[in-house]
Amino acid sequence: MSEKGGKGFSLPTKTTPKSALKSTPASATARHDDNSAKSKRGRKVQFGMEGLPNLGFNFSSPKSDGKFAIPVGKGDWAKGGKGEKVVNGGKAPVAKEAKSLELRVEQELPENVKCLMDCEAANILEGIQEQMVMLSQDSTIKLPESFHLGLQYAKTRSYYTNPQSVRRVLEALSKYGVSYSEICVIANTCPETVDEVFALVRSLEAKKSRLSEPLKDVLDELGKLKKST
Amino acid sequence: MFLKVQLPWNVIIPADSLGAKGLMLQKAIVVRLLDDFACKKATKDLGYFIAVTTLESIGDGKVRQNTGDVLFPVVFSGITFKMFRGEILEGVVHKILKHGVFLRCGPVQNIYLSHLKMPDYHYVPGENAIFMNEKHSKIEKDVVVRFIVIGTKWLEAEREFQALVSLEGDYLGPVS
Numbered sequence: 001m002s003e004k005g006g007k008g009f010s011l012p013t014k015t016t017p018k019s020a021l022k023s024t025p026a027s028a029t030a031r032h033d034d035n036s037a038k039s040k041r042g043r044k045v046q047f048g049m050e051g052l053p054n055l056g057f058n059f060s061s062p063k064s065d066g067k068f069a070i071p072v073g074k075g076d077w078a079k080g081g082k083g084e085k086v087v088n089g090g091k092a093p094v095a096k097e098a099k100s101l102e103l104r105v106e107q108e109l110p111e112n113v114k115c116l117m118d119c120e121a122a123n124i125l126e127g128i129q130e131q132m133v134m135l136s137q138d139s140t141i142k143l144p145e146s147f148h149l150g151l152q153y154a155k156t157r158s159y160y161t162n163p164q165s166v167r168r169v170l171e172a173l174s175k176y177g178v179s180y181s182e183i184c185v186i187a188n189t190c191p192e193t194v195d196e197v198f199a200l201v202r203s204l205e206a207k208k209s210r211l212s213e214p215l216k217d218v219l220d221e222l223g224k225l226k227k228s229t
Numbered sequence: 230m231f232l233k234v235q236l237p238w239n240v241i242i243p244a245d246s247l248g249a250k251g252l253m254l255q256k257a258i259v260v261r262l263l264d265d266f267a268c269k270k271a272t273k274d275l276g277y278f279i280a281v282t283t284l285e286s287i288g289d290g291k292v293r294q295n296t297g298d299v300l301f302p303v304v305f306s307g308i309t310f311k312m313f314r315g316e317i318l319e320g321v322v323h324k325i326l327k328h329g330v331f332l333r334c335g336p337v338q339n340i341y342l343s344h345l346k347m348p349d350y351h352y353v354p355g356e357n358a359i360f361m362n363e364k365h366s367k368i369e370k371d372v373v374v375r376f377i378v379i380g381t382k383w384l385e386a387e388r389e390f391q392a393l394v395s396l397e398g399d400y401l402g403p404v405s
Contacts, residue, residue, distance in 0.1 A: 101314065101377055101378075103313060108313065110274065112235040112236075113275070114234075115233075118231060120231075141260060141263055142263055144266060144280065145270065146336035150279035150280070150308070154335075185230070189317050191400075200317045200401075201317070202315065
């Protein structure tokens with residue numbers, strides 16, 4: 001069975017018979033294991049069969065009220081139980097992990113690659129689209145599949161009328177040690193308060209004391225540059 | 230986020246396009262480059278290929294021994310899209326399941342947000358299942374959600390990325 005969101009694995013629904021459930025563990029665990037290897041979580045979502053024979057199986061979790069009788073789709077609940085059990089035990093790592101979710105774009109990128117703000121990208125892609133209207137008379141010219149998706153995304157995320165002015169305003173932050181990728185994230189999220197900036201761009205927390213004042217000025221300037229929709 | 234990249238590329242022009250019309254050669258190179266670019270779809274380092282912006286230079290062509298094609302080394306600039314760990318993005322929900330939701334963000338079609346990473350939201354089953362919190366904020370199909378990226382995975386076979394995201398943090402969640 002193939003579902004829209006599930007490439008390479010299928011998530012069982014309540015009506016799935018047991019035999020279909022058996023076929024999912026390997027692929028599903030593999031996917032989630034890869035993801036958990038990427039991040040330092042202790043959780044493993046195990047689509048295991050161990051819990052199944054026990055009917056009227058109790059587990060505690062922050063989301064449930066306590067006792068649970070397993071309904072027809074017992075495979076699903078066993079899954080949820082296993083996952084949540086492990087998370088409860090591993091609550092401490094979650095807080096630490098939130099801190100480590102910092103932007104490290106510059107370290108990951110090769111030299112000749114630059115970050116673009118969504119509003120800048122939207123401008124460039126719209127220009128290309130206009131040219132394509134002319135060029136499409138020549139049928140040999142192809143656009144990448146992701147072009148339209150990328151363009152649509154950039155347009156919905158571009159809140160500012162003039163990317164160059166946004167760039168100029170935000171560049172004032174670079175002398176306080178804010179990297180260009182962090183500047184792009186600030187422009188993309190269009191924050192309204194200084195708190196929002198520090199909550200979203202976690203890598204700036206360390207420089208909070210130095211940055212608060214200049215950030216406030218920058219956000220005021222950006223507010224004037226916003227598109228009125 | 231969107232990236233501006235400058236890449237070297239080898240454009241191969243088959244012998245039959247190398248007519249006597251010298252000016253058509255440049256066009257043939259550009260068309261071939263756009264074609265190759267479109268076919269490539271995405272790479273692990275640069276993300277999804279969105280568009281070519283400029284052709285910086287075309288080098289001298291080298292004739293390939295066995296086939297008679299000519300290989301032109303070119304350098305061009307283009308735009309790509311890649312998701313980074315720790316980045317804040319907005320995606321649209323397209324599928325709701327008991328243990329999480331799937332989102333799309335730009336060219337990335339497979340983004341998973343687990344219910345464990347949706348603090349205070351609980352699953353509300355039904356024909357149109359949704360996730361809801363105490364303040365009646367809903368996560369349902371076609372809702373735009375702002376999230377933070379926990380990790381990404383490159384799938385070589387399908388040439389695409391998958392991502393795992395979270396709503397743990399202030400100012401994250403459905404946006405109006």
